[in-house]
Amino acid sequence: MDKNTKIAFLGLGSMGGPMARRVLAAGYPLTVWNRSPGRTEEFAKQGATVAESPADAVRDAEVVVTMLADPPAVREVVGAFASELRTGTFLIEASTIGPAAVAEVEKELPAGVALIDAPVMGSVDRAASGELSLMVGGEADPVMPLLELFGTVNRTGATGTGAALKLVLINAVVNGVTVIAEAMALADALGLPEDQVKRAMAASPLAGIAGRAFAEGAYFPIRLAAKDVALAATAASLPIATTVHQRLTAHPEAADEDLSQIVKWSR
Template identity: 55%
Template structure:
């Protein structure tokens, strides 16, 4: 089986890496905070002390990092140690410009796949993610298939681009649900009635995500994704949504906590 180096063991990365380990892949892991690698090391993975040490013998490198700056730093550290014909799968949400930057750092002898995911922590360890794969994914189809349903999006960068579009819609929808319920509160409507009516309408998915339990998409990550989106095109409505999340005051909490702040107006 392909030897995998997994870099980034946060709330999403750790369960994804654990799933690949459970499938029998030889796995080396690295995380900036080394203690986060300890549980996987106890289960049979090898823990590296640097990105270069992690990727040195890898057939496949997977990155699941917080943003473009973290990805660039890890790539700069790891690239000199890569073997020719290595596949690098970036599953972070970083936008197409960062994917282009990563390709330049890795060079032509490395096959880059941008494969960000839809789905939260509740799906990361069960193979239930939706993977938006841009670029030449044929050589890593089995690895990606272990993690979820693979949607081929086209040439390199298109997976990252589609992820921005979908995240903007999802995060924006949650904020709209919060403000709609704030309006319902102001009008004196019963909460169960208002929430149920919204759940039966076009915002059904956003209503479900606004009150989701067992999922985690940090508000700070939502801010990062919306900033990437609004920096790409003129998006006045999403710019307003971005400011709502920025002022929610709960950067480490799930976006449902930010929605609660938006609903009550306590973030204003």
């Protein structure tokens, strides 16, 4: 890749937006598309081309990045642009959709189009600063300069392995945060001061997951956490994940709050 490589970025939500801004800031020719057009306005002001449809977005692109909410959204959007992809194009699928959906996407692509699955770990703040952790499956060497704009690249093997590892990691994180939430409910029942419990957790093997449970400035909506846990529970028999999913979906009014707020809703 060089700085003349034409890139299309589809999906400018809470994660896709800051990732696309990093592409634009790096000087690549960028075309953007988003289902809600209002999110494209700032990109147009900064020099990006705004496409009216997914097909328009990818028509001249050499690298396409999708960062969308869930498997149905990815299937719909890829289905809308797949026929426009040219031989030699790279599709970087950064959404969290699991390996089964990645395999479905690969079947939709024309011959000569390379699929790379590159889901990310990290929240909005890390997306903005380029400190995400990427799980990258597939032959990604030609697009490494772009991937490294987003954070640390962890090569996982064949296409689909990045999506698989992401499910393993995010399932552990979401389950862990929910367990911390329940631990705080137990601490309340036992009459322990919140600050004391937090300090004890921070000095214990629970420190990392407790840090996420009490994080400020992070944003990973509970509804997306529930989606990721559901994907994991579909891939294997996971009784804990199934229970966690029930907890995450018990308060629909909290669906757009950060995952850390499950602590509040559990007490």
